[in-house]
Amino acid sequence: MIDQFLLGAEQIFTVSTLLFMLLGSIAGIVAAAIPGFTITMAIILTLPLTFAMPPLQGIAVMLSVYVGGYTGGLISAALLGIPGTPSSVATTFDAFPMARAGQPGRALSLGVWASFFGTLISTVVLIVAAPPLALIAVKLGPWEYFSLILFALTIIASLVGASLLRGLMAGAIGLAISTVGPDPMMGRPRFDFGLDMLAPGMPFLVVLIGIFAISQLVSEVEDVRAVRSGTSLATKDIDFQTWAMMREILVRPVNLVRSSIVGVLIGALPGAGGSIANLLAYDQAKRASKTPEKFGTGISEGVVASEAGNSATAGGGLIPLIALGIPGSAVDAILMASLMVHGISVGPRLIMDNADLVYGMFIAMVVASLMMLIVCMVSLRLFLRVTEIPKWAIVPAVIVCCVVGSFALNNRVTDLYLLGFIGLAGYLLKTLDYPLAPLVLGVILGPIAETNLRRALMTDSDWTVFLTRPVSLLLLVAAVASVAWAVWRHRQSRARKSLTDPKESG
Amino acid sequence: MQADQNPTPEKQEAGGVARLLSYLVILAASVGLFFDARALPTSRWDVLGAGAFPQLVFATLGVLALVAIADALRKLPPGAFAGFGAAAVPWLRARYLVVALLALFGLYLAILPRAGFSWTTLGFLLAAQLLLAPRRPRVIAVLLILALLFSFGLNALFAEAFNVFLPRGRWWT
Numbered sequence: 001m002i003d004q005f006l007l008g009a010e011q012i013f014t015v016s017t018l019l020f021m022l023l024g025s026i027a028g029i030v031a032a033a034i035p036g037f038t039i040t041m042a043i044i045l046t047l048p049l050t051f052a053m054p055p056l057q058g059i060a061v062m063l064s065v066y067v068g069g070y071t072g073g074l075i076s077a078a079l080l081g082i083p084g085t086p087s088s089v090a091t092t093f094d095a096f097p098m099a100r101a102g103q104p105g106r107a108l109s110l111g112v113w114a115s116f117f118g119t120l121i122s123t124v125v126l127i128v129a130a131p132p133l134a135l136i137a138v139k140l141g142p143w144e145y146f147s148l149i150l151f152a153l154t155i156i157a158s159l160v161g162a163s164l165l166r167g168l169m170a171g172a173i174g175l176a177i178s179t180v181g182p183d184p185m186m187g188r189p190r191f192d193f194g195l196d197m198l199a200p201g202m203p204f205l206v207v208l209i210g211i212f213a214i215s216q217l218v219s220e221v222e223d224v225r226a227v228r229s230g231t232s233l234a235t236k237d238i239d240f241q242t243w244a245m246m247r248e249i250l251v252r253p254v255n256l257v258r259s260s261i262v263g264v265l266i267g268a269l270p271g272a273g274g275s276i277a278n279l280l281a282y283d284q285a286k287r288a289s290k291t292p293e294k295f296g297t298g299i300s301e302g303v304v305a306s307e308a309g310n311s312a313t314a315g316g317g318l319i320p321l322i323a324l325g326i327p328g329s330a331v332d333a334i335l336m337a338s339l340m341v342h343g344i345s346v347g348p349r350l351i352m353d354n355a356d357l358v359y360g361m362f363i364a365m366v367v368a369s370l371m372m373l374i375v376c377m378v379s380l381r382l383f384l385r386v387t388e389i390p391k392w393a394i395v396p397a398v399i400v401c402c403v404v405g406s407f408a409l410n411n412r413v414t415d416l417y418l419l420g421f422i423g424l425a426g427y428l429l430k431t432l433d434y435p436l437a438p439l440v441l442g443v444i445l446g447p448i449a450e451t452n453l454r455r456a457l458m459t460d461s462d463w464t465v466f467l468t469r470p471v472s473l474l475l476l477v478a479a480v481a482s483v484a485w486a487v488w489r490h491r492q493s494r495a496r497k498s499l500t501d502p503k504e505s506g
Numbered sequence: 507m508q509a510d511q512n513p514t515p516e517k518q519e520a521g522g523v524a525r526l527l528s529y530l531v532i533l534a535a536s537v538g539l540f541f542d543a544r545a546l547p548t549s550r551w552d553v554l555g556a557g558a559f560p561q562l563v564f565a566t567l568g569v570l571a572l573v574a575i576a577d578a579l580r581k582l583p584p585g586a587f588a589g590f591g592a593a594a595v596p597w598l599r600a601r602y603l604v605v606a607l608l609a610l611f612g613l614y615l616a617i618l619p620r621a622g623f624s625w626t627t628l629g630f631l632l633a634a635q636l637l638l639a640p641r642r643p644r645v646i647a648v649l650l651i652l653a654l655l656f657s658f659g660l661n662a663l664f665a666e667a668f669n670v671f672l673p674r675g676r677w678w679t
Binding site for chain 2: 045165166168169172173175176179183185186188190191214218219221222224227228390391392393395396397399400401403404407408411413416417419420423424427428429432433434446449450453454457458461
């Protein structure tokens with residue numbers, strides 16, 4: 001085993017591999033910082049460049065893009081309030097208010113450190129627990145998956161903001177949006193009203209960009225005087241507090257470890273990914289906090305939870321891939337394709353036949369996270385220049401980036417029309433005080449919930465199976481408890497508010 | 507009518523009426539789409555069919571909208587509806603930049619497939635930045651450079667570096 005480990009290390013620690021990994025890390029960070037440019041797209045673009053490389057070098061470069069990408073989404077989430085990738089939706093909740101409150105450097109530092117530690121923790125778990133965790137993940141049937149998604153949907157109850165009703169409605173609107181287009185089982189067209197724009201469904205990324213980016217950008221120009229005076233998006237007061245932020249995370253490790261474990265577990269489940277882990281880790285941190293009402297106002301626990309959660313899915317996703325040859329996400333599928341291009345068969349025998357490669361992948365994960373940390377620390381000052389650009393310059397330019405991101409996804413002009421409509425709807429909903437996060441969660445989870453519900457009932461039409469399978473029952477009980485707990489907390493916080501401000505009772 | 511820091515009672519009432527209108531729109535849409543979903547066929551293998559999940563979702567959304575309507579009607583004072591029009595016009599007027607930017611964005615998306623990415627984006631960026639920016643010679647020079655960079659520059663970057671070809675425009679082919 002040690003021989004194989006050293007063989008893997010020897011291949012990683014060559015000048016050319018480290019140099020390519022550094023380039024991959026920079027590319028991943030920059031790509032994910034552009035709204036609409038996903039990690040999957042960055043990995044797809046990297047794949048052809050790795051064909052000429054030795055297998056481990058190619059995989060190591062792709063892992064660098066992967067790890068860098070999970071952190072890159074943080075930059076636009078914190079500085080512009082726009083999730084750079086679907087995996088950084090929850091990052092906007094606290095990193096953006098923190099940046100707006102004059103601490104953009106602190107928000108970025110916290111996020112980068114949380115991403116770094118999240119990736120490291122997930123790599124340790126990957127090394128130790130790959131085979132047993134993968135075995136559990138593949139034993140879950142559609143009943144358990146549906147119950148799991150139902151449990152994940154209960155996050156909505158704690159993301160509702162001021163009004164529980166509007167939050168639940170926003171979640172249901174998200175689920176409704178996910179039903180447009182071909183149904184996920186039989187491909188029957190639904191709710192397209194004969195329009196080309198709606199026929200292929202509403203791509204999640206276009207919905208995300210429209211709802212978050214366009215609505216946020218448009219609301220930036222509400223204040224005419226601030227725009228015309230050349231006000232920038234955040235203050236110029238730059239203070240990274242790099243080491244202080246590292247200490248802040250490490251002295252309170254519970255949040256970091258819990259969020260990373262959530263990320264690893266979600267990453268290990270086929271079909272789930274960084275976008276769910278990011279929200280779920282944030283939700284768990286909020287529930288465990290003694291001051292949940294401070295979440296969403298720029299609290300450090302929120303930034304740490306969301307970033308550690310999404311970054312930890314990188315290691316988690318590799319668990320079923322390495323142990324069983326099952327890709328946990330689209331990115332893992334591309335990594336798997338890359339191995340197959342090099343003639344390496346992925347499956348349970350991978351670790352036996354190509355142990356040096358697998359150990360090399362473990363080492364590459366650690367090296368990639370270190371590179372991400374170094375690249376971010378060196379270039380954070382450059383990224384922070386974004387906050388100094390006046391709104392009149394950045395708002396139209398980022399709108400154009402959103403258009404490019406939406407188009408590049410499927411090369412469909414109709415997606416751009418969709419972006420326009422969704423952006424307008426997002427702005428109206430935001431103006432009317434509907435929380436947007438539950439809507440996005442509904443769009444993410446809707447198709448997975450529907451597919452597993454229908455698959456379960458196709459296998460056995462008896463609904464009681466959801467209650468007779470122990471894991472499914474456990475998840476359903478957890479879902480009910482989660483809603484009850486969130487409603488109780490919501491009522492308590494409203495009661496507290498109405499005590500301090502009697503006008504707030506409505 | 508987004509809640510501002512210290513909303514007056516009139517503004518709060520106008521916001522309440524606007525939200526009530528949104529609940530009504532959501533209720534109407536969910537009822538209509540619920541019946542649309544009922545018409546979707548089932549099959550021998552698929553017990554639920556393509557319409558069951560949407561029906562569940564739209565029924566839930568409809569019930570939530572009904573509860574929200576009842577709640578809003580209970581909370582709104584009788585005079586709130588009369589004051590809505592009076593509050594809406596100044597609200598919209600104060601946000602003329604938002605309306606203008608959204609109109610420009612709509613126009614941009616409509617023209618883009620015809621005139622192509624580079625030229626349409628150049629026009630959109632120039633128009634949007636001129637709308638938002640203070641009119642000073644140095645600012646005009648900067649926005650010209652920015653508009654060129656984010657239109658022709660971005661198009662070249664995506665074509666050369668990523669092999670992603672942005673719309674070339676029907677008018678030029």
